[in-house]
Amino acid sequence: MKKTYLLFTALCCLCSVTLAQKKTKSSGNYPASIDRPKLVIGLVVDQMRWDYLYRYYDRYSNGGFKRLINDGFSAENTFIPYTPTYTAVGHSSIYTGSVPAITGIVGNDWYDPQLKRGVYCTEDTSVVSVGSTTRAGMMSPKNLLSSTITDELRLATNFRGKVIGISLKDRGSILPAGHTPNGAYWYDGQTGDWITSTYYMSQLPAWVQDYNKLKMANKYYDQNWNTLYPIESYTQSTADNKDYEGKTRGEQTPTFPHPLKLYAGKNYDMIRSTPYGNTITLDLAKVAIKAEDLGKDNITDFLAVSCSSTDYIGHQYGPNSIEAEDTYLRLDKDLEDFFSYLDQTVGKGNYLLFLSADHGAAHVPGFMKENKLPGGVVDDKAIVTSLNTFLESKFKIKKPVLLAINNQIIFNHENPDFKQVDFTAMKSAAIEYLRTLEGFADAVDLARISESTLTAVQKQMITNGYNARRSGDIYFILQPNWFDGGKTGTTHGAWNPYDAHIPLVFMGWNVKPGKTNQTHHMTDIAATLAAMLHIQMPSGCIGEPITELTHQ
Incomplete structure (x- = not known):
């Protein structure tokens, strides 16, 4: 009897092993690893109203905004879910999937009652500039209370995936890059160099130092700023000379051509208020991709880029100016070049890119009054x-x-x-x-x-x-259309759709062309990326994945 029981037990064990082997073999139907893109690129266009996707559509090239719209997936009704709608708040919300109530980034500046003084969003007196002797580098993400999607990618890859942030504005680089990036770089207008802080590193990488030696601002100043096309073709804009547009120092009128040669070697900060500020930003982004080997292996990297010149130009000239139209036509060509570079270096289908904005902008009150509109x-x-x-x-x-x-x-x-x-x-x-x-x-x-x-x-x-x-x-x-400001240019910050309705388009890896007119929010961007990458949402995230995209 005992022998019979032992034989039965042995047969049961053998069957179990056989079944387990069969089960293991059948697991070949499942992927060996989680599918992710080689590189994620976040593009934030500062002060880009949603309607700019279509306002200048007929004049865009096939490889820039048109490619984005037609090859990508556009969430047409994406709104900012908080107010005030400012740059620092928008960048932090996009990348945290959260709102100021949670992130603590309630404006570009705010008053801290405990410190009894004003606070700048990314100020940090415990760090010093790297790449400059000015105070422009005394910045870090310490005031940001939530993690970002870029932080979560770092955590998900055990810090093997690289994260880089690039923007003319410190807040446009620092807040998207999060707390744990490999680098965040911004522009020092006093020196004309890209810099960082000791929060990130003690010395600029060689590739940033080499780029700084080129003094690209001087190169573009030498070209001046004239319209890309004959000025009479800018039919989507008002006349060139309007008293509600701001004049640049040294100009008699706010009109083309803008004599940038005056600033070569003297005023590096002026590049911000020209389309060339976007050009050098995307140029540095391409240098970063090559130098940091972004997207070269199967561990996902993240490049967060913010184009800030659109904001400076909007503040000076307003949304209906020829300067604004020309800036977007030039940005379109810069994007075409950038997308082509991504195709060649990372490969089509290997990168996931999204484009959005931190806020929109109101029309200039002078323009509104001129056209019998309230403001x-x-x-x-x-x-x-x-x-x-x-x-x-x-x-x-x-x-x-x-x-x-x-x-x-x-x-x-x-x-x-x-x-x-x-x-x-x-x-x-x-x-x-x-x-x-x-x-x-x-x-x-x-x-x-x-x-x-x-x-x-x-x-x-x-x-x-x-x-x-x-x-x-x-x-x-x-x-509506009232704001705190002067007699020229525009600003933003209100709850109204002109400030709160933003573009949101995804393109590339696992994205099929399409659109949705369902209402979504800025906070859904990080949640959607988390779902697509199969990683945790940021710690303060209140957004939801855009299922029309994730369920394609």
Whole structure:
């Protein structure tokens, strides 16, 4: 009996091994490894309104924006889900999949009540410049409270996948590159060099040093800035000479040709306000791909690039200027060249690229008035002065308002007279007063947003933009196309679609041509990348994958 039992047991074990072997062999139907692209490229075009994809479509080349639109997948109704809509906030939101309430990046600048001073989004006095003796490199991502999709890629590959950030603006390079990149590089306008900080490294790589020696700004200054095509062909723009466009130093009128030769060897910062700033940014990106061997192996790398000149030009001339149109036509050619370079070095189908924007822009109030459309400007300093005068008279308190920033009123809580005043009553009085000012639509108590009668969209965007540590006391909403600014150029920051409706197009690896008109948000970009790459979402991510793309 015992022998029979042992024989039965042995047969059972043999069957188990055989079944296990069969199961192992059948696992050949599954991939040996997770399929990922060799390189991911994030392209953020600063201040690119969504309509620019189509406004100049007929004039774009086949290999630039047209290729992106027709070969890629476009989420046509992508919106920013918070306010205020500024550069630092947009870049951090794209790469964290989150909002200021969580990331802590509530503006380009904000007032910190604990530090009792203004704070710049990427400032870091514990580090010093690398590649420059100026203070332009005293920057890092320390104020960013969430991880980024670039951080998550580093974690997912056990830090073998490389991450590089490049932008003229420090915030356009640092925030997308995250906390753990191999490098983040930005432009020092005082020296004309690309630099970094000791947060990342102690010395610039040889390839950055070599590129700096070329002093590319001087090369482009020598060409001046004239229109790419005959000026009379710019039918999508207003006339060249408008008093609501800003003049460049040394110019009599804000018109073509712009004499850049004046700045060669003298003012390297001026390159930012020309289309050539985008050219040198994408040029350095190509150098980085080659020098850092990005996309050369099966471990996914990430290159985060932000083209900033579109923003500088928009601020100076406005969205309807010939300068803006010419800038996008030139950027189109730069993108065609960049895409071609990616095809040759990384290979078609081996890279995943997305293009989006950190915010849009309003039309210049002068242009709006000229065309019988509503719009205007307010002045933050004048608002503070006026509000203080009102509150001083009503509550007998000296200068209760400290400043207005990011569409917010910040009270001076260090004022000793505050102890004698009902602060809730003073806030309510301030809100009622702000509602009477020209150009103001509404104002709300940031600590009691849920009790307001704002529209659901406005209420949600203000809530998402509110960080208890870094935001103010009152949020004011201006009427459509009103903003804080001067008489020339444009700005952004509002909840309105002209500031909040952004382009979002994916192209390349595992992307089939197509479009969706479903509503998506800036925060969905990181979530979509995480789903496509099979990696964790960033630590503060609230976005959702764009399933119309991921389920193709």
